Amino acid sequence: MIRLENLGKRYGRFVALQGLNLEIAPGETVALLGPNGAGKSTTIKALVGLLKPTSGRALVNGVDVWKEPVRAKAQFGYVPDRPYLYGKLSGAELLRFAAGVYRIPRAEAERRIEELLHEFRLERFASSLIETYSHGMRQKLSLALSLLHRPPVLILDEPMVGLDPHAARQVRDLLRNYSAEGRAVLYATHQMPLAEAVSSRVALIHRGQLLALGTPRELLHQHGTQDLEEFFIRLTEDAALEPILQ
Numbered sequence: 001m002i003r004l005e006n007l008g009k010r011y012g013r014f015v016a017l018q019g020l021n022l023e024i025a026p027g028e029t030v031a032l033l034g035p036n037g038a039g040k041s042t043t044i045k046a047l048v049g050l051l052k053p054t055s056g057r058a059l060v061n062g063v064d065v066w067k068e069p070v071r072a073k074a075q076f077g078y079v080p081d082r083p084y085l086y087g088k089l090s091g092a093e094l095l096r097f098a099a100g101v102y103r104i105p106r107a108e109a110e111r112r113i114e115e116l117l118h119e120f121r122l123e124r125f126a127s128s129l130i131e132t133y134s135h136g137m138r139q140k141l142s143l144a145l146s147l148l149h150r151p152p153v154l155i156l157d158e159p160m161v162g163l164d165p166h167a168a169r170q171v172r173d174l175l176r177n178y179s180a181e182g183r184a185v186l187y188a189t190h191q192m193p194l195a196e197a198v199s200s201r202v203a204l205i206h207r208g209q210l211l212a213l214g215t216p217r218e219l220l221h222q223h224g225t226q227d228l229e230e231f232f233i234r235l236t237e238d239a240a241l242e243p244i245l246q
């Protein structure tokens with residue numbers, strides 16, 4: 001459902017991503033791990049069509065994100081690490097606007113919006129301007145936006161940051177359950193217990209390269225580590241090395 005083929009990205013001479021290959025099948029939830037600056041957000045931004053890769057390609061549900069951006073964008077929902085939402089709209093207005101972009105029929109859109117506002121406990125704030133929302137409320141609105149069109153693929157960049165325990169539990173359940181029924185989820189996180197509990201596979205990137213890929217159980221077994229935190233620290237100990245320049 002998600003396919004990264006030889007994905008590369010440079011910023012000038014700095015190589016942020018080096019020929020990344022990753023395939024995520026229907027039914028999978030994959031956690032993308034890596035130290036600060038490893039290339040997680042770069043990977044995700046190249047995958048969702050926000051940052052043009054220098055090489056390779058990214059496909060969602062068989063559609064090339066850079067060749068057919070409009071078709072591709074109907075295939076996934078995206079939650080950025082820092083949601084930039086237009087502050088002069090209310091939450092409900094933004095959801096209605098997005099429903100229009102996705103061409104969801106009006107009555108169906110209203111039902112869906114009500115459902116999502118309820119699910120994310122945002123009903124009370126539905127008519128308030130987004131500029132008055134707290135960080136966590138914006139994050140929840142961003143999650144609701146990503147789910148609006150019931151996309152087959154969900155892509156999330158550090159979705160847990162700033163969430164209260166209710167919302168955190170809800171997102172954990174979402175990550176765990178959304179990939180059922182033939183959908184797929186890719187999310188970046190620094191929370192090792194979350195990745196261990198909620199992912200069919202884990203992809204570890206380090207200095208722009210895929211260092212390890214497998215089920216949490218396989219990875220712990222292969223590296224003889226107790227938990228993903230120990231695995232992570234052991235494999236990325238040289239995180240402070242010189243950057244790769246070409």
Ligand SMILES: Nc1ncnc2c1ncn2[C@@H]1O[C@H](COP(=O)(O)OP(=O)(O)OP(=O)(O)O)[C@@H](O)[C@H]1O
Binds near residue numbers: 036040043
């Ligand atoms: N616009 C840019 N110009 C130059 N370098 C950049 C740019 N954006 C990112 N980088 C560099 O690319 C590398 C990968 O950054 P990226 O944001 O993908 O890391 P990350 O794994 O998401 O990190 P974090 O866990 O801190 O969010 C970093 O070294 C970063 O400094």
